[in-house]
Amino acid sequence: MGMEYIIEMLNITKSFPGIIANDAITLQLRKGEIHALLGENGAGKSTLMSVLFGLYQPENGVITKAGKEVSINNPNDANNLGIGMVHQHFKLIQNFTVLQNIILGVETTKNGFLKMDEARTKVMALSDQYGLKVDPDTLIEDITVGMQQRVEILKMLYRDNEILIFDEPTAVLTPQEIEELMKIMKELAGEGKSILFITHKLNEIKSTADRCTVLRKGKYIGTVDVQTTSKETMSEMMVGRKIQFTIDKNPSIPNASHFEVRSLTVSSKRSAKKAVNNVSFTVKKGEILCIAGIDGNGQSELVYALTGLGPIESGQIFLNGKEITKMSVRDRNVLGMSHIPEDRHKDGLILDYTLAENLILKKYFTPEFQDHGFIKFNATHTYADRLITEFDIRSSQGSKTMARSMSGGNQQKAILAREINNDPEILIAVQPTRGLDVGAIEYIHKQLVEQRNSGKAVLLVSLELDEVMNVSDRILVLFEGEIVADLMPAETTVQELGLYMAGSKRKEVVL
Amino acid sequence: MKKILSLLLMVIMVFGLTACGSKPAAQPTQPAQPTTYEIAMITDIGTIDDKSFNQGTWEGIVAYADKSKITHKYYKPTEQSTDAYLAAIQLAVDGGAKVIVTPGFLFEEPIFKAQDLYPNVSFILIDGNPHNADYSVFRTAKNTVGITFAEEQSGYLAGYAAVKDGYTKLGFMGGMAVPAVIRFGYGFVQGADVAAKEMGLTSIDLKYHYTGGFDATPEVQTLAASWYAQGTEVIFGCGGAVGNSVMSAAEAAKTKVIGVDVNQSAESDTVITSAMKGLSASVQSVLTEYHANKFPGGQSLVYAADKNGVQLPMESSKFKKFTKADYDVVFAALAAGKIKIANDKDAADVTKLPVSIVKVTFVK
């Protein structure tokens, strides 16, 4: 049995000041298998991979390759052992060609001159062999994210790597591209490559992986055979409790039109093309309207325009029949607009303020918290304590905790608490679950639905297809600043949605 | 409350620390620092090597103290104000000073106060006499000597030497028309006139002007340049930094300058000589009297040629014809009181001076 494993990491322990990131973790990778590494944020997946890649030295434990103990002190050692990695954020040089990027660092030269022909032949051969179609002479900045990922894979293959690590590879891809990637991974495994696949998406594991190792809070929970293990079991291993996947919700009973956008156009900072082009829609009371789309298709500009944070070129916005197009941010907020921003660190929180100070960020000037220009600190802390209990916001020092020192999930809960507690007429939630673990996602989804059930209008902007399909009552797809589809989740599929998002399908939207 | 308490604690700790430091220091102050400094100088604005009053005075102190083996030291005030000068005087007294020398008229007000605060310390005020802030009371106490100089003699020497050396087109640029500057100017005019008479010359041109300030300004430089362009050969730059502007103009026009107060030959090659005050000589002389228990306390002394209170620095002067022997003759005559020079009390303005050959053009 022992010889069967190409890589074994046995009892790996690695700690950082104040935290044990990996506590006696064991990971055994068979030759030719796709092995998923599953865990929530902070479970220790990245640390474990960094140990394997030579970026960290473990305090304890051994790594063996093909049964022989090895020591990996830096990424070069890892490379020499045939270990390659596709990072979540690609390490490519934007203004180099595909070919230049692939051979970067392992160039063959003759008398100091590059010998590109040999390299080109080898890259093309690999490209054919694994179905990784690329044009070797285009610049990286001109190709899609999916293409760039292929370049990263080719980089590993070009270096004759045997063990391929994929760190959350699907986060940036469309459904079609994800399907493509899964196919490629299977082909690679079929050719005898061994693959480590880091993810927290159970669907992908179920469809691709052979076995799955689960980590939780730095501890090894177990390794299971994917075929014979249910998604529910795996998620329970990951989170430590049962998770509800589908959200209980009654069909929406949309009320009168409540939030209306008419022919909104926003010019782009980068190009002559409009970032948002003639977009119109309405959100009704008791409805969750979702704006779906691949990142960078105008969502940010749209939200900034709606909330008053960014300029608009033309168009009108109405809330409750009142035009708010030219209102200041403050006036919109007072009128009942709540906004869970896309980037909670950039927009949503003042990280160097305490939790309490952040919770009153949009209310500090109201008589509830202000008296003759002085802040009522007692009222502030009472209010904060109430929200902390109500929304189960966890922090080390309660309302006096610095926002910076809180975990991402709790930071997001704080924002959610603040925005929901403003009793909004319209709640604009932008990627509210980004970077959160399953438990927090579940909680936030529930809260959104609750808002909708209590008759609020909710505008959800999301990149996550599962979220789009599960939470929303109606879906608009945004592609290159225009709405290209108006769908009901029950009447569409993830695949169809993906086609709209990628711009390969379009339907006349009647609003 | 917590914050205030913790800050209090911090202060207690810091000051407690200093207290620990100062306790042992307080006791053995005397044995730990056996050196006290008997003669002290307080520097005026500027550094000790300012090529001006500070340096001139300090050189006198060093010359005397080295010869007599007396400890000496200079103190630098934190800033230029009466209070800061008084604080520096206090330092000097704490440092064991028995006699304190202060160069420059800016010390007139501080010494007016200090002479009462430290009755057991003697003060030598160079180039001024103690008075209060609004000039309403002038009083020199028993422990203080005010020294001023016979500027008209110094100016006389410069004017005399310049004409003797062959210059016939002269200029005088004074700063503000204060008595000291006027005396320099009147002496300069009369010295030139006497030299011209002795040489049998028929005409000397002399342009005469007060700039109204003691600063180097572009206006002064422009005016000096225009004088030089009109043929003026040498200008007596008399008044603080006014001389620096004149030197700049002279450097451009390749002409000459006469310096003032101290030997300014190092400041520019254009300086042919300087109408000096005998800073070093007067300091040495009063210090000598002090140690001989003949301190002329309460007096306002005027140092003239007889006490080496004025001079030209012949060793560094750039004269072509005027020799050391010539200088010694005229200096001896001055020292012996054989030459009468009209000063600011004798003539209402420069055109009323009793001169016959020098034609003074007063430029307003």
Place this chain on the structure above:
Amino acid sequence: MKTFRKILLGEEFNRATASIIAILIGLLVGFLVLLISNSAEALAGFKIILSGGFSTGAKGMGQVLYFATPLILTGLSVGFAFKTGLFNIGTPGQFIIGAFAAVYIGVTCTFLPAPLHWIAALLAATIAGGLWALIPGILKAYLNVHEVISSIMMNYIGMYLANYLTKSTIYDIRKAQSLNVADSAVLPKGGLDYIFYNDLGGVKDLSTVNSGIWIAIVVAILIYFIINKTTFGYELKACGFNQNASNYAGINAKRSIVLSMVIAGMLAGLGGGLLYLSGASGRHLKVVDMLAVEGFNGIPVALLGLSNPIGIIFSAFIIAYITQGGNYLQTLNFAPEVIDIIIACIIYFSAFALYFRKLLPFLIKKGRGDRQ
């Protein structure tokens, strides 16, 4: 006892400790420089620095307070700007423009009676300083010109303008400095003349200190309340920490930036007024091409006080205290020029050493070991 322990473990104490450690490090560096320049008297010299203002009796302590007065204000100016996310390096310019305005009113508006006259002069100083910071504030808020660059520019413009105006309006040519301000414009002693003097055989040798120090302390407390207790301070700080989030919260960030700069400038300008209204024997405006030292010294004061207004009062005291002690070093065989170097070393190394604050919690945690 319980509260005492709470203080020891508290955040504020941690910060104060870091400042004290920083000062100790600065002193250590100063001691090294003392050793290098004159090893024989280094120890004696170090003791003199430590005994600081106490070296010259009650008057000396008075002088410490006098020197601390402008430092508190410029320290507040820098610290207030820090708190609101701005680096006000324009304090020398604001300071000197404020000083000019105060002296100008003090010399010319002699028709005003005593309390009104100096109050008017201080108000003029405050307004002038504020105006001087308004320009960098507007440039920053509306044109995104970095305030460091524009304030350095304003420093030089301020210095030359103050020189020009001093010379053309209120100049005493004979003494080459500004004229004495009228007695009615001199800050009253505020009772301090009963404390800070040396008795020299029946004659009072008064310290320069005046009610300016009271004003400085009151202003510091005021700023403390504005920053920490008011919605206005909440907004300004929010903009300093995160401009995007402030916009998101509906705060007018541009307005806040301008206001922050103006208030910082007002503080520095007031500092100039307080220093220069100290009477005939005190400081006068000079026409020199040098940026005001008190302005720049606001930076180490603010750093050492961790930008906390109350902390700034103490750090200004400490810096003035050490400076005064350094001056007293002249009684030993140290050249005055070397003393300047020593004091500068102590002050600036103290400010640098505050990086210890970041290290401190880490070191404590490490010390506690496995308990974590």
